[in-house]
Structures are given as structure tokens and as C-alpha cells.
Amino acid sequence: xxxxxxxxxxxxxxxxxxxxxxxxxxxxxxxxxxxxxxxxxxxxxxxxxxxxxxxxxxxxxxxxxxxxxxxxxxxxxxxxxxxxxxxxxxxxxxxxxxxxxxxxxxxxxxxxxxxxxxxxxxxxxxxxxxxxxxxxxxxxxxxxxxxxxxxxxxxxxxxxxxxxxxxxxxxxxxxxxxxxxxxxxxxxxxxxxxxxxxxxxxxxxxxxxxxxxxxxxxxxxxxxxxxxxxxxxxxxxxxxxxxxxxxxxxxxxxxxxxxxxxxxxxxxxxxxxxxxxxxxxxxxxxxxxxxxxxxxxxxxxxxxxxxxxxxxxxxxxxxxxxxxxxxxxxxxxxxxxxxxxxxxxxxxxxxxxxxxxxxxxxxxxxxxxxxxxxxxxxxxxxxxxxxxxxxxxxxxxxxxxxxxxxxxxxxxxxxxxxxxxxxxxxxxxxxxxxxxxxxxxxxxxxxxxxxxxxxxxxxxxxxxxxxxxxxxxxxxxxxxxxxxxxxxxxxxxxxxxxxxxxxxxxxxxxxxxxxxxxxxxxxxxxxxxxxxxxxxxxxxxxxxxxxxxxxxxxxxxxxxxxxxxxxxxxxxxxxxxxxxxxxxxxxxxxxxxxxxxxxxxxxxxxxxxxxxxxxxxxxxxxxxxxxxxxxxxxxxxxxxxxx
Amino acid sequence: xxxxxxxxxxxxxxxxxxxxxxxxxxxxxxxxxxxxxxxxxxxxxxxxxxxxxxxxxxxxxxxxxxxxxxxxxxxxxxxxxxxxxxxxxxxxxxxxxxxxxxxxxxxxxxxxxxxxxxxxxxxxxxxxxxxxxxxxxxxxxxxxxxxxxxxxxxxxxxxxxxxxxxxxxxxxxxxxxxxxxxxxxxxxxxxxxxxxxxxxxxxxxxxxxxxxxxxxxxxxxxxxxxxxxxxxxxxxxxxxxxxxxxxxxxxxxxxxxxxxxxxxxxxxxxxxxxxxxxxxxxxxx
Numbered sequence: 001x002x003x004x005x006x007x008x009x010x011x012x013x014x015x016x017x018x019x020x021x022x023x024x025x026x027x028x029x030x031x032x033x034x035x036x037x038x039x040x041x042x043x044x045x046x047x048x049x050x051x052x053x054x055x056x057x058x059x060x061x062x063x064x065x066x067x068x069x070x071x072x073x074x075x076x077x078x079x080x081x082x083x084x085x086x087x088x089x090x091x092x093x094x095x096x097x098x099x100x101x102x103x104x105x106x107x108x109x110x111x112x113x114x115x116x117x118x119x120x121x122x123x124x125x126x127x128x129x130x131x132x133x134x135x136x137x138x139x140x141x142x143x144x145x146x147x148x149x150x151x152x153x154x155x156x157x158x159x160x161x162x163x164x165x166x167x168x169x170x171x172x173x174x175x176x177x178x179x180x181x182x183x184x185x186x187x188x189x190x191x192x193x194x195x196x197x198x199x200x201x202x203x204x205x206x207x208x209x210x211x212x213x214x215x216x217x218x219x220x221x222x223x224x225x226x227x228x229x230x231x232x233x234x235x236x237x238x239x240x241x242x243x244x245x246x247x248x249x250x251x252x253x254x255x256x257x258x259x260x261x262x263x264x265x266x267x268x269x270x271x272x273x274x275x276x277x278x279x280x281x282x283x284x285x286x287x288x289x290x291x292x293x294x295x296x297x298x299x300x301x302x303x304x305x306x307x308x309x310x311x312x313x314x315x316x317x318x319x320x321x322x323x324x325x326x327x328x329x330x331x332x333x334x335x336x337x338x339x340x341x342x343x344x345x346x347x348x349x350x351x352x353x354x355x356x357x358x359x360x361x362x363x364x365x366x367x368x369x370x371x372x373x374x375x376x377x378x379x380x381x382x383x384x385x386x387x388x389x390x391x392x393x394x395x396x397x398x399x400x401x402x403x404x405x406x407x408x409x410x411x412x413x414x415x416x417x418x419x420x421x422x423x424x425x426x427x428x429x430x431x432x433x434x435x436x437x438x439x440x441x442x443x444x445x446x447x448x449x450x451x452x453x454x455x456x457x458x459x460x461x462x463x464x465x466x467x468x469x470x471x472x473x474x475x476x477x478x479x480x481x482x483x484x485x486x487x488x489x490x491x492x493x494x495x496x497x498x499x500x501x502x503x504x505x506x507x508x509x510x511x512x513x514x515x516x517x518x519x520x521x522x523x524x525x526x527x528x529x530x531x532x533x534x535x536x537x538x539x540x541x542x543x544x545x546x547x548x549x550x551x552x553x554x555x556x557x558x559x560x561x562x563x564x565x566x567x568x569x570x571x572x573x574x575x576x577x578x579x580x581x582x583x584x585x586x587x588x589x590x591x592x593x594x595x596x597x598x599x600x601x602x603x604x605x606x607x608x609x610x611x612x613x614x615x616x617x618x619x620x621x622x623x624x625x626x627x628x629x630x631x632x633x634x635x636x637x638x639x640x641x642x643x
Numbered sequence: 644x645x646x647x648x649x650x651x652x653x654x655x656x657x658x659x660x661x662x663x664x665x666x667x668x669x670x671x672x673x674x675x676x677x678x679x680x681x682x683x684x685x686x687x688x689x690x691x692x693x694x695x696x697x698x699x700x701x702x703x704x705x706x707x708x709x710x711x712x713x714x715x716x717x718x719x720x721x722x723x724x725x726x727x728x729x730x731x732x733x734x735x736x737x738x739x740x741x742x743x744x745x746x747x748x749x750x751x752x753x754x755x756x757x758x759x760x761x762x763x764x765x766x767x768x769x770x771x772x773x774x775x776x777x778x779x780x781x782x783x784x785x786x787x788x789x790x791x792x793x794x795x796x797x798x799x800x801x802x803x804x805x806x807x808x809x810x811x812x813x814x815x816x817x818x819x820x821x822x823x824x825x826x827x828x829x830x831x832x833x834x835x836x837x838x839x840x841x842x843x844x845x846x847x848x849x850x851x852x853x854x855x856x857x858x859x860x861x862x863x864x865x866x867x868x869x870x871x872x873x874x875x876x877x878x879x880x881x882x883x884x885x886x887x888x889x890x891x892x893x894x895x896x897x898x899x900x901x902x903x904x905x906x907x908x909x910x911x912x913x914x915x916x917x918x919x920x921x922x923x924x925x926x927x928x
Contacts, residue, residue: 466774559738567707574698576700605753
């Protein structure tokens, strides 16, 4: 078969298959059929994504030709989405949400009826190396999270028997989300992309509000309001493009270069809301109320990654302009502030959330800076962050379903209580901040990319990155230390891991292996998908050079082999175990210390949070102010700079 | 090959040089305190004695972690002297430090735990300075390889005076000297025993000592870079810097972590950050 046709078939498959499985899951009666559908759907989507990325030869594919009824379908579907949002906004009496949804619907109608008919759209869908990379992230991690959710949701409902069991709808949303994400990365027609964009907003809104508790509903509406405001900016960008340039397609918009600065700035606004950059971060923190698979999905392969995808796509237009600088400042500022906030954050899930926001900030900063070496970092960091963060959420979900705690202080002794889970946890954390795993490699490359910026602004970015990096090491090490601290408590039930189902193990181990594969295979991944995209886009490519790749692979091997080997050999060696030192006092291994008059006191050890220094509410307030001002500046600069 | 030789030389000779440096350090310190001090080779005798001790441990994790601490520190140094990217060296250096922190965390002792937390504060304080220093070196000289930088005749110290002063400040932490010996020091008067190494003994502690020798030589290599345009001047600068660190150690009481952290971050921002921005403003390379 011709490559073009194969790619077109696989693209259609990826767009439709998850949605079909979603619909089947909505209707599926019984737990066993649901389990079967989720597993088959996950396998099909994963296989489709891999085949799709493998089928693509060099270059990009643009699929021309009229698809009968496509426009009508999108028009009807957009109205349906607006209807869903309006229904819930009215039901829960949220005036702001109602106003925004109505404004958005009105603008979309105006666009569809007044602007779109005059504009010729040649190709609705496309596939380039970047969208293939995204397809791999969405199509491999997303389905694994769905499989994990099978086990997780069973335990979840066992623990909260009062909550209504709406698992069919939950799994429907998970799979529909994947289709919508594929839609965003394959749409060349920006009007279609807007539909998929809104679809992810609606899916995340419904997922966050899944339990329908008061907190869940409030946080769902916060997410809705912030994301619809982004959708509104997206619609404005469409109207602007159609009215002033007669353009509605992504490739034609990119061809306009800096002439399209205003719509690019508007799209960046939309992207920053989805990527939860300051001052829009609150919705992603609020999303924590949802069951953990939702967080895993929102933080890794979907939603926030749509935001950074769009920023990186806009990068050729905005780089080097005031808009690009503003975007870079927002990204770097978010990286720094979110990392500092995490120093005083005891809630593990919030630590994961702020770390996501920080990493997205780094990607956004790279998009704002632009150029092949910075965009290279953006692309590889999307992959690295997705794998490690998804793994972390899955592991935290597993722990949470057994200990019902989110406080970091309760994670000590995990290495004794749940050794395999603790090992996976360590693998996830290592992926986030230990050299030579991907996130650190990206930071390293980012510093070198910022150093090549000629203006003083580059130096400011380097300094922000340096301080953020220090904070990152601190907060992850603290958590790592908690997990690794050993207490040989006699009362500890060691069989807890036996209750973890195969679905969860499969998903978690796949993630852990993937995190090694993407790190060790970085040169291959880069040569296969990232560098061809950059060559096509910029005529040059980024990367680290062969010598550094070699060092990375050796380090990676040592980092895994050495502790394992040392541990195994040491277990065979003979040594005498003794009690820990408490200044000559008697202490047994489960932290009881002999006090005065024959009493025994328990020792509790708590981490430093340095909250006098890193007052999170103050950092949040100031960074929201600075980044908010930068957003105003970005939009104003778009208007003033256009020619 | 020309990269492998210096790396191998470091791996083999750094413990020797580091041990001698520690011996000199102890003699100078003793003279400053009007004592005679131990023989030059005392650090080697100490480590040999530690290796001969019986094997007593509090858990099965600490020895393997200490071993990784040693190997990764040696690796960071070998990468540095072998001409690897200095930014990568800094990241590997941090990984090595984290193995020690993990070893301390794994014990249940409160002293060990507090030592680990304090070591993390030291890392938090020093990390921005190290990264900005590497960035500034690249901006000033266009390279991040020790071999290239050592061979060039660019006087880095002239372009990077602020960065060097900041590095001197941070060196006090990394060399475990007062006033910043929060987690680990060589003095007997430490208020919480020896913090991070409380539960490490015998051959585990011996590994930590040897790692420290590796670490010191790596840090002196970094100091040397700033004066590398002239070999005698470079060596003299290393000697003077180390002497000043010992002097600081013996004339200062330990400060609280709040002051250690805030002062380091401020000095990093003003001296190193200011120096970096000045390089940008002047056009850099």
C-alpha cells in the first residue's frame, strides 16, 4: 500500500477507534465486559499509535480532498458540546460559566456562519513528525492509564461505597479524551482543532466533577471557566485569521510568519490556560479531587500537553518577538515559582501537580525562545515528563488506595511496607530529577540553549532555571528520603502488595520500563521523530551530540546496575545489624526510645519545609501578578507589533 | 584517548592527592590552633583503621548507597577532568551527593535524619551557584570542557571575578568548612554528633572519607580553571584558596541554616548572576 494511504487510514483509526470504544463502554453492561473492552481498546489504540508512527516516512502528510458532511458534523458537534457545558452551568447555577459558554457559542456561530464560508480550506488533517510523537505519547500512555483505572476504580468504590457507581461514564470519558487529543494533534483546520480543544475541556470538566461532591463540582467549574476563557481566545484568533487573512489552516497560518502575530498571541493565551501556567494554574491543582487516573491522564498524555503542543506549534511565529519573550518569561517564571512553592508543600499529589506545572513552564519557555535547539528540548521534555509523571501518579494512587493519605510524612517506611511499589516510586522520582534521566537532560540542554540567546534576557532565563533546579532537587530528595527510610516495624502488614491487581502492575511496570527506554533510546527517538521535524521546520536541528549521548547511556546503565549489584552482593555479605544511635539512649528499630523512669517514647521525624522562607501563598500571589502582567503585555504586544 | 588519560589519572590519583590535602589541612588547622597536629599521612591511617573495623550496620541499605556515593563522585570527577560537559558534571556531582543523603535518610536515627535534611539545604543553597558558574564559564569562554578551557589562554578570572567570589563562598559548604558545616564537619565539637554520618561506621564511613577526597580534588579543579591560562598561577591559586578556606573554617562559628541559605542565594544572585548578565550585556563570546 502507498505510505500516504496507510498513514491516512491509521490517522482515521486513531481519531475514531477510541471514540467507538468509549461509546461501547458507555453501553456495556457488567464489569467483565467493561474490563474486556478497556483492555482491547487500550491494545488497539496503542498498536494503532505505534503503527502510525512507524508508517510515516520522511516529511509531513497533508490530506486533501473533500470529506462529505465533515463540516456539518463539526458544526453540530460543537453545538452539542456547548449544550453540555450550558446544561451543567445552568444546573449548578454558575453565572460566570454560563456567560463564558454563551459568549463562546455566539462567537463560534458567528465564525461558522459569517467567516468560514468565505474561506477555502484545503486540507483538514495532517501528520508530521511532531504529531506522530504526540500520537505515541497519547496512544501509549493514555491506554495504559485506562487499564490501570480498572483496578483503581474497583478499590476506589470499595473505599467510598456511598458514591454512586458511574464507572461506565468514567471510562467513556477516558477514551473520548484520547480521541479528542488525537484530533488536536492531527487537525490542520483550526476550526476543527477548536472543536477538539473544547472537547478536552468538557471531558476534563466532567472527569474532575466525577464524584459530584461539593468540592469536586466547584473545582470542575473552576477548570471549565479558565479553559473556556482560553477557548474564547482561540475563537477570536479564528475570526481574526479568517477576516483579515482569509486563512483557517495551521500550515497557512504558520506561512504568514510574524504577520499572524495577533492570532498567535491569542492562541498562546488559550495554550497557557490549558498548560496551567501562572496565573491559570489553580484549575490543575483543583483537579486533584478527581480519582487518581484522571490526574495521571490530565498531567501526562492529555490536556496540559495540548497546551504546550500549541505553544511549540506557534513558536516559529512568536520567537524573537515581544510575544515570544513574554511567553518565555511566563514559562520560566512558572518553572521557578512552582518549584519554590513545592519546597513547603507536604501533600504528595500537590507536589506532583506543581512539578507538572514547573515542567510545562520549561516547555513553554522553550517555545517562547524558539529556534531548533530550544524546540528540541520542548519535544523531548514532553515525552520524558509524560512517562515519569504518569508513573508517579499511578504509584501514588496505588499507595493512596491502601493507606488513605496524601501527606508526605506518612510515606516513610514505604520501602518496607510496599517494597516493589516503593521501587517503582523511586524510578518515577528519579525520572524527574536525577541525571541522566530525561528531565535533567532537558534542563541541561535548556541552559545551553538559553546561553545562545544574544540579549540579556537569555541570562535572566538561565538564572531563573538555576534557582528552580536547586529547589527541584530539594523537594524531590525529601520525598525520596521518606520512601527510603527504613523502620523494621513488627506490626507492619507485609502482604499489602498482594492486593494490587494485575491491571495496575501491568500499567506501572510498563511505565517504569518505558521511562528507561525513552532515556536510553534518546538518540534514536531524537533521530527518528524530533530531528526530522526540526529540519523540516528550521533547516537545522538541536540535540546534545554523540559524545554526550554516550555518557548519558553509560550513566543510565551505572545508575541502575550499580545500586542493584551492590545491594545484592551486600545481602550475601556477613555483617552485624545494630540499633541506631540516639545519643546513647536505648532505641529499638521501630522508633521507641527509652526515656526517663522506664518510659518509652515514640520518635517522629518530620521533613523540613522551610515555610518561613518559601511562603507558598506569597510566592503564588506574586507569581500570579507577574505572569498576569506578562499575559497582558503579550496580548498588547501582539497588537502593537503586527505589521 | 586524550580524554581517557586525564580521567583515569583522576580516578587513580585523586584519593592520594585528596588524602594528602586532608593531611595538610589538619596540620595547618592545628597550627592555627597552636597545636602540633597529626602526621601528614594521618588521614590514610584513619581510613585504614576504619576498614579494619568489624562490620556493624543499622540496615542493609547504607553500605550499597555509600558505595554508589563513591563511584558517582569519582565518575563526576573523571568526567570533569576528561573534558566532559561541566553542566553534566554538576548534575552527576549532585547525584553522588544524593546517595549520601539517601544513606542517611534510610537510618531511623533522628541525628542522621536531621543531618540528611541539612545536607539537602546545603545542596539547595549551592546548586544555583554551581549552575550559574558553569553557564558563565560557557558564556565567557565558549566551552564547557576542562581540557579545552585548560588549554586556552583566556584568563577566566578577569571575565568572571563575581562568579569566582561566589564559588569561593559556596566552596566553604562543599568542603564542609565552618561557618557552613551544617551537616558534616571534621571537628569534634559538632552539636549533633556528625549529622549525616551518625549511623555510618567502619568501612562505610571509610568510603565516605575517600569520596570526600575525590570531591575536594574535583572542586580544586574547578578553582584551577579560573587561572588555567598559567599553570603555576593556577596551582598557586588553588593553594591560596584552600588556605583561605581553612582560615575561614578556624575563625568562624557555624551559622544557622537560615543565614547559610539566604546569604548564599543572595550572593549567588548578586555576584554570579550579576557577572553573567554583565557578560551578556558586553556581548559574551
